Amino acid sequence: MAVDLVILTLRSSKLQVLLVERGVAPYSGLQALPGGFLNNAAEDIEGAAHRELSEEAHLDGAQLHLEQLGTYGKPGRDPRGRVISVAYLAIAPSLPEPIAGTDAASASWRPVDDVLSGGLNLAFDHQQILADGVERARAKLERTALGTAFCPEIFTISDLQKVYEAVWGVSLDPRNFYRKVQGVPGFLVPVESTRRTTKGRPARLYRAGTRAVLSPPLTRPEHPIPVEEER
Structure with a gap:
């Protein structure tokens, strides 16, 4: 049993994911989501997620809201044998620079687009786990007030957009x-x-209201136009 973590934040106006460079086999040298095996049968699964986040990137998982994303257990997903992984998702603003530890050679924030476009390959089935996590994040912006958490206390609608x-x-x-x-x-x-x-x-200013669940939701465009490289 293992855990994997999809940690998303906004940096330089881009959605970025926390990745570590694996320092051990298998897939030594490849980028991967932080995570690892449970220490023993007595360790709590979410506790293992917090521990791995601290050990591999020196980030305090207790300050993040980790939610279960899914369970991944396809045969052959790990060359070491049958491994079932519980993936967790966290989305938060203003996360600090990670510091690599344990079996991670490095840790860094990387633009999600670089991975989802195929420009950066991840170890194991982490490409799919990341894709699922990003889709969950996009859906949360439709249904919840999460977007305001990434804005200053006082902001414009353009900032939120x-x-x-x-x-x-x-x-x-x-x-x-x-x-x-x-x-x-x-x-x-x-x-x-x-x-x-x-x-x-002059632009009008706003602050976040008390509504946590959006009704009606802010639905994504049915025919999206990709964001331009330079705006």
Whole structure:
């Protein structure tokens, strides 16, 4: 029995995932999600996830909300034998630089697009686990107020739109996005101030409201347009 962790954050306006370079066989030298085997039959599975995150990247899992993503047990997923892994997902803003430890040669944040596009291959079946974790994160932005956690305390709707574009991996029409977020009661609360923009009218400021579950949800575009490399 093993655990794997999909830890996502926003850095440089891009959705990034925590990866470690494996320092031992199998797949020595390849990038992988942090994780590993349970120490013994008495170790709690979620406890093992917290321990591995601390040992491999020196990140405090107790400060993250880990939720179970899924169980992966396809025969042949690990060349050492039959291994069943419970994957956990955490999505959080402003996570620090990781520090490699135990059997990880290095640890770093890497753009999710580099992996999902096939530009970076991961060990084991971690490509699939990451894809599942990103899809879960994208769905959470549709149904919950998670997006505001990645904004400053006071922000513009344009700031929030950049979060949704980074996580969903699409470009959004500003007017349509404005209409949608304004149509969710309790999602955003206006602040009696404005922020000067480079052109046009000053932008209105908002803070996060008390609504945790969005109704109606902010659905992703049916025909998404990829985010441009330079905006």
